[in-house]
Amino acid sequence: MANILYLYTYLKEYTLDFLECKVLVQELRKFHSVTLRYAIVPSLENFKNYLEQTQKQFMTEDSFKSNNYDILIIENRLRIISQEESEKVKSEILFDFRKNGGIVIFMCSEDGQPFISNYNNFLRKAMLPIIRQPRSSSEFPNIYIAREDKDYNNNFIRGYEEITRIDNKDDYFYIEINKKYLQQIPYSIRPIFQDVKKIVVSSPIQTEDTFGNKFLLKGNPSTRLLASNDLWWDGDMYPMFGHFNDHLNGVGVLITGNICLDSIVESQQTDAILFMLNLINLFWKKQQQRARSFNSSSERQDSCYDKQYSGSIIVEKITQNYDYGMINKDINSSENLFPKRTILILASSPSNTAKLRLDIEVREIDEGLRRAQQREQFSLQQRWAVRTNDLRRALLDFNPQIVHFCGHGSGDRGLVLENDAGNAQLVPTNALASLFKLFANQGVECVVLNACYAEVQAEAISQHINYVVGMSDEISDDAALKFAVGFYDALGAGRSYEDAYEFGCNAIALEGISEELTPVLKKKTN
Structure with missing residues (x-):
């Protein structure tokens, strides 16, 4: 009951x-x-x-x-x-x-x-x-x-x-x-x-x-x-x-x-x-099955929704009036050798800034991953209208391997998030870098800052994270969109972060947009 x-x-x-x-x-x-x-x-x-x-x-x-x-x-x-x-x-x-x-x-x-x-x-x-x-x-x-x-x-x-x-x-x-x-x-x-x-x-x-x-x-x-x-x-x-x-x-x-x-x-x-x-x-x-699996640590928490059924399907009679459904009793216990990588998308477009087409960017990333050869290896999570508290909580909640920020940047002044009123709030570069330092040993592998003038933040974060992409100049909506699509198309095909960066830049150039040099890749020196 x-x-x-x-x-x-x-x-x-x-x-x-x-x-x-x-x-x-x-x-x-x-x-x-x-x-x-x-x-x-x-x-x-x-x-x-x-x-x-x-x-x-x-x-x-x-x-x-x-x-x-x-x-x-x-x-x-x-x-x-x-x-x-x-x-x-x-x-x-x-x-x-x-x-x-x-x-x-x-x-x-x-x-x-x-x-x-x-x-x-x-x-x-x-x-x-x-x-x-x-x-x-x-x-x-x-x-x-x-x-x-x-x-x-x-x-x-x-x-x-x-x-x-x-x-x-x-x-x-x-x-x-x-x-x-x-x-x-x-x-x-x-x-x-x-x-x-x-x-x-x-x-x-x-x-x-x-x-x-x-x-x-x-x-x-x-x-x-x-x-x-x-x-x-x-x-x-x-x-x-x-x-x-x-x-x-x-x-x-x-x-x-x-x-x-x-x-x-x-x-x-x-x-x-x-x-x-x-x-x-x-x-x-x-x-209930998921909770038992989690408590016994015998399989991943989400496995009962993702595993394929094998053998017979058992119909469980829950009541005399209703045959409520088939409950799996024979789960394939083979271990998943390729655990999913979580992509966390953080979107911010404050009401007092120029409106960006962030919904289209996220949709294109989504559709590209769903078509990808290795789509089962990725889990896409989203946070919208992100405030400083939302940023920290999302990183804690999802423990992502890839963090993708889409929104506004302001160069040396910081990255633009939202305050409680929905207006712009600048996040200082050193504070942002310090936050990612706390996740450097928690699985974050790559950060993409798809925002104007975000090279400053990319440089600071790359002191702690292996691969960070930022923008060296102002970038148009179309160029930002094409870069994101090319980048995640390549990741979905099993390519490396460095290759994915090159595919993103090439996607801009293929469209005849002269901004293919705007994205820059920063790598952790050691």
Whole structure:
């Protein structure tokens, strides 16, 4: 029996339908311990003038930590305030919960919240999968007007389906779970779809297919993508409405499409509740296995998500009513001779500085690694809107082998990070070098400072780190992007850091950009 905290959508005072997925909660309570609350807050001090009934809808952060929850489920809305704050919970609390082996499941349905930048930064800081943003028409070969009767005035991309549309409802369609569909699902999570034939969705939001996230729920091959201007396109991005990751010691799940709303499950033929029960059970069982493996030190903490199954697959009957899924009992115990190298990307573009296309740079690195021959040897981690505390904590949390900074540099004055207000804060060169000195014997092999005039910092850091790349002059967005792509393409092919640097410079030259001499490689002298 898992210990679950479930954060419902609305305060009880505002609506009778404060809990929008009652059927799901009722089914969960048959097999697990479920506590209902509205939000997790630092303290109840700000609510002392509220009615006692209202106060009881909140849980303090200390209480959340002390109750040893296994799973946190967030129903429909977070209501993001900033990249650290939401009405429901702080991103830091979610991150710490994940770090301690917790499972976070966010059933996302955020109508009317257009602040996608803060929204995704919050999700990134919480180590959750993110929402895919509309980028530009040039990314896709053909764009058409889809329909004019629906006003999508936010920045989300939604799925739209004509073939499987239900009862002439504009926003309802179903995803058919058949043999062909399951062939595309990773083998390790196919138990989630056991006995699931059809899932009804409503205006599903597309999730971002980034490196390190694994897809969980796909659309049909005929599903169109509808953007904020009522446009859809025939692009090469298959519609995905759910992802998960298993970074750190925990699991993060993002599912869209309102699949468990009472208004859908009570009126449509859908297996969404069974899908969710299977999902919760499988991840909970895998986390228990992961904890046992970690405690016994017999294998890597993340192995139960990455190992290939061999031999027979055992179907475990958890209850009389549900066959929750196949739990692996026969793991290939061969040792991994090539442990993963972690690439930590630190991005910073303060609001009072020139805007950089950092999202494109990170996406290109991500896509290049995924195509690479040795992609299984790399793990990509990201931190956005980085402050000084974020820099230190990210290095401590991930113990990376490669650190990639993309943002602004200011020469002798230092590297530009962000302060708590989102404005520029200069980090002195000597302080930055001293920080990396503390990680010199902890596995950091290479640092890339993809920022203007960062050669000064590269020189200082190279006193402690073997390979450091900096920029000797101002560098354009295009040149910085091409260097990053060439550098990580080469690493993904198994080339050395020195070779990767040369490939990065050559990538700039191949595009006819006369900045191939701007990147400089500094090497530790001894």
